[in-house]
Amino acid sequence: MKLEQAIQSTRFKNETHKASLNILYTAWWLKTTMSKSLKEYGLTHEQYNVLRILKGKYPDQMCVRDIACRMIEKNSNVPRIIDRLEIKKLVVRTTSQLDKRETVITITAGGLVLLQATTVSMETLFDQTLELSENDAKTLNLLLEKVREKES
Amino acid sequence: MKLEQAIQSTRFKNETHKASLNILYTAWWLKTTMSKSLKEYGLTHEQYNVLRILKGKYPDQMCVRDIACRMIEKNSNVPRIIDRLEIKKLVVRTTSQLDKRETVITITAGGLVLLQATTVSMETLFDQTLELSENDAKTLNLLLEKVREKES
DNA sequence: ATTAAATACATGTATATACACGCAAAATAA
DNA sequence: TTATTTTGCGTGTATATACATGTATTTAAT
Numbered sequence A, B: 001m002k003l004e005q006a007i008q009s010t011r012f013k014n015e016t017h018k019a020s021l022n023i024l025y026t027a028w029w030l031k032t033t034m035s036k037s038l039k040e041y042g043l044t045h046e047q048y049n050v051l052r053i054l055k056g057k058y059p060d061q062m063c064v065r066d067i068a069c070r071m072i073e074k075n076s077n078v079p080r081i082i083d084r085l086e087i088k089k090l091v092v093r094t095t096s097q098l099d100k101r102e103t104v105i106t107i108t109a110g111g112l113v114l115l116q117a118t119t120v121s122m123e124t125l126f127d128q129t130l131e132l133s134e135n136d137a138k139t140l141n142l143l144l145e146k147v148r149e150k151e152s
Numbered sequence C: 001a002t003t004a005a006a007t008a009c010a011t012g013t014a015t016a017t018a019c020a021c022g023c024a025a026a027a028t029a030a
Numbered sequence D: 001t002t003a004t005t006t007t008g009c010g011t012g013t014a015t016a017t018a019c020a021t022g023t024a025t026t027t028a029a030t
Helices: A001-005 A013-041 A045-057 A064-068 A080-086 A110-127 A134-145 B015-039 B045-057 B064-068 B078-087 B108-129 B134-147
Strands: A089-093 A104-105 B091-095 B102-107
Touching: A001 A013, A001 B134, A013 A045, A013 A110, A013 A134, A013 B015, A013 B108, A013 B134, A045 A064, A045 A080, A045 A089, A045 A104, A045 A110, A064 A080, A064 A104, A080 A089, A104 A110, A110 B015, A134 B015, A134 B134, B015 B045, B015 B108, B015 B134, B045 B064, B045 B078, B045 B091, B045 B102, B045 B108, B064 B078, B064 B102, B078 B091, B078 B102, B102 B108
Parallel strands: none
Antiparallel strands: A089 A104, B091 B102
């Protein structure tokens, strides 16, 4: 679907303005599409992101700050996402003995199993849903980084 | 900043996978950047979106459903966003006489003035922050629509 | 005409986002 | 060593997101 149909608007100041709305809309669409699959595993988008980050360092533990700075959405309230993962026994919280201010998080065996299944489902989704050639994707990545060039 | 630095990850399955994360991160960045400016006017991202939609039809009124289907994020809870705009006297709610189920919304004179100032600020932000040529933006728009080709 | 179904909106719940504040521990300065 | 600042995390508040449910009104079916 074209952006014009999606948000029922045809008046854009210029192509850059349209691109901004297009990025926001595409991200919403992508998040929604992913969330539908994640729901089958009882995970939210943010919970999945935290589990993936933990797996990236596994079997090492990570503190909350390290997880937070790797999140896609930087203002995520990581302690509260961990609360929910802990209730589901997907991660374990411990106080660091080296620095007692730090809470260190470990993904559990159950967390790893669930994550593995979920990741397969996500990769299938990307392969089957995103109609991008490797070259198109490369161009897209370059352009998105241009958008953020003046990143603060 | 490159995506790799932003989310401190270098392991992407392929360029398409990286592009997905890049879209999500860029949208977050864009929303955050806009929100900083919007805050000066006491508006959130979603409130600004609703006001712009209302102005697009002004002086006509719009019902909640019409506003909702024009939102960038489709699952927005429009009645509650309108609650907050109404408190700030930026919009007025009335029950439609033609169909008493419908609530019709009108942007107020105050709403129009605030929106005008905010829109100028947003356009300045786009012009000064987004480093995209008209051609780059066009390519980006094409690629994003390719991403959503299999939109449900 | 009466009943059933659909529609438009409001409201409730759980989670997330954005941001502020507070506490305890650690690092630094005096 | 003591005092000050910084850091890491938890928690609180307002708003938003995602979804389910409730209520009134309209439309359609019988």
